[in-house]
Amino acid sequence: MANAIITSSIITNETLRILHNESAFLGNINTEYEDQFANKGMKAGSVVNVRQPVQYTIRDGATINIQDVNETTVPITMEAEFGIDWAFSDYDLKLSIDEFSKRYLAPAAKRLAAELDLRIATRFYRGVANFSGTPGTPISTAQAVLDAAVLLDNAACPRTDGRMLALTPLSNAKLVGGMSGLFNDQATQGKQLKNGMMSTNLGMDFIMSQNLPTHTVGGLGGTPLVNGAGQGLINSGSTDNPSAATTSLVTNGWTAAVANRLKRGDVITLAGVFAVNPETKVSTGVLRQFVVTADAASDGAGNLTAVIYPAIIAGGSYQNVTARPAAAAPITVLTGTASTAYGQNIMFHRDAFTLVTADMELPKGMDMADRAVEDGVSIRFIRGYDITNNRRICRFDLLAGYGLLRPEWAVRVTQ
Numbered sequence: 001m002a003n004a005i006i007t008s009s010i011i012t013n014e015t016l017r018i019l020h021n022e023s024a025f026l027g028n029i030n031t032e033y034e035d036q037f038a039n040k041g042m043k044a045g046s047v048v049n050v051r052q053p054v055q056y057t058i059r060d061g062a063t064i065n066i067q068d069v070n071e072t073t074v075p076i077t078m079e080a081e082f083g084i085d086w087a088f089s090d091y092d093l094k095l096s097i098d099e100f101s102k103r104y105l106a107p108a109a110k111r112l113a114a115e116l117d118l119r120i121a122t123r124f125y126r127g128v129a130n131f132s133g134t135p136g137t138p139i140s141t142a143q144a145v146l147d148a149a150v151l152l153d154n155a156a157c158p159r160t161d162g163r164m165l166a167l168t169p170l171s172n173a174k175l176v177g178g179m180s181g182l183f184n185d186q187a188t189q190g191k192q193l194k195n196g197m198m199s200t201n202l203g204m205d206f207i208m209s210q211n212l213p214t215h216t217v218g219g220l221g222g223t224p225l226v227n228g229a230g231q232g233l234i235n236s237g238s239t240d241n242p243s244a245a246t247t248s249l250v251t252n253g254w255t256a257a258v259a260n261r262l263k264r265g266d267v268i269t270l271a272g273v274f275a276v277n278p279e280t281k282v283s284t285g286v287l288r289q290f291v292v293t294a295d296a297a298s299d300g301a302g303n304l305t306a307v308i309y310p311a312i313i314a315g316g317s318y319q320n321v322t323a324r325p326a327a328a329a330p331i332t333v334l335t336g337t338a339s340t341a342y343g344q345n346i347m348f349h350r351d352a353f354t355l356v357t358a359d360m361e362l363p364k365g366m367d368m369a370d371r372a373v374e375d376g377v378s379i380r381f382i383r384g385y386d387i388t389n390n391r392r393i394c395r396f397d398l399l400a401g402y403g404l405l406r407p408e409w410a411v412r413v414t415q
Contacts, residue, residue: 224254229325249308253302
């Protein structure tokens with residue numbers, strides 16, 4: 001029986017299927033696909049807003065105390081489109097879909113999946129302040145995983161289905177080996193040892209990805225201190241969007257005049273500034289961790305202003321610390337040795353991050369043009385005739401934006 005002619009809709013749907021299967025993050029994070037993201041003509045640079053959960057404070061006593069409902073959003077900028085281009089002939093469309101997929105679609109979709117995973121992980125880890133593990137030591141024990149999970153628990157992250165741990169190949173290998181002697185149900189233990197990969201365990205699902213990022217620590221140096229008491233916000237009501245706010249922390253005591261003294265993605269703590277439970281506002285007993293959002297250099301006197309997330313907020317419904325830092329409070333950098341690169345495993349709840357993709361226009365005059373959506377991911381395929389070189393040129397395109405909805409529901413587990 002002759003094979004059916006392969007159409008553009010078959011091509012787009014088959015590519016999305018492979019893309020999903022090859023990606024560590026698709027299907028495991030929040031993916032938004034709504035009318036506002038599918039606007040005709042949406043281009044790189046367009047901004048869409050994704051709503052965040054509302055937070056409240058508690059009233060004591062019988063007298064009503066009406067509070068404003070502060071519904072916040074995360075603005076997400078659509079980045080430059082990316083894709084893959086190649087050519088195939090009309091004759092190739094007569095192949096079976098299995099053969100066509102193997103020869104043309106699978107290599108393209110796997111490359112797209114790897115690129116998408118890398119972009120997702122790189123953009124997200126730099127915005128995550130929760131940090132666990134020992135730099136230079138791959139995680140290899142159940143305790144290391146559970147220690148990281150404590151940071152999610154302290155942030156009131158749900159323990160229902162949705163927690164994941166994305167592991168680098170090295171950490172995956174160390175963890176499988178390290179947990180092989182522990183009690184586990186026979187099916188799970190046998191599967192892990194047979195496949196050499198962690199599976200569902202310790203209250204979460206595990207995935208291994210070769211596309212997780214490395215972080216290079218800034219130049220550091222000196223004995224950094226907070227320069228001036230009371231930095232940050234007294235009350236979250238003093239900012240329009242407290243969940244997305246940052247603090248410009250004025251510091252001194254660094255080695256003088258060095259660029260990139262702190263790098264974007266470095267994580268710090270401030271002595272005496274403890275995290276609080278997001279619901280009860282009671283201290284967790286653990287120092288609040290802050291992530292540096294932009295590279296920062298020290299001046300000739302060792303002064304440095306670091307933009308950090310989350311903002312230091314000492315009161316109100318978005319309170320996140322027990323107190324603002326005291327003058328001369330010591331600063332500790334957690335991310336490792338100066339100018340050294342470390343692999344970053346990422347533990348997260350699916351609602352910590354969001355990937356937004358938008359429909360791209362289908363141009364006229366093509367012999368093939370189609371668009372498909374699966375798992376909230378929209379992809380476009382186009383094929384047109386190149387009269388100069390007598391060939392058919394094909395392209396896949398993705399237009400995406402990346403957002404942190406609840407970054408406190410994620411942890412970087414260093415290795």
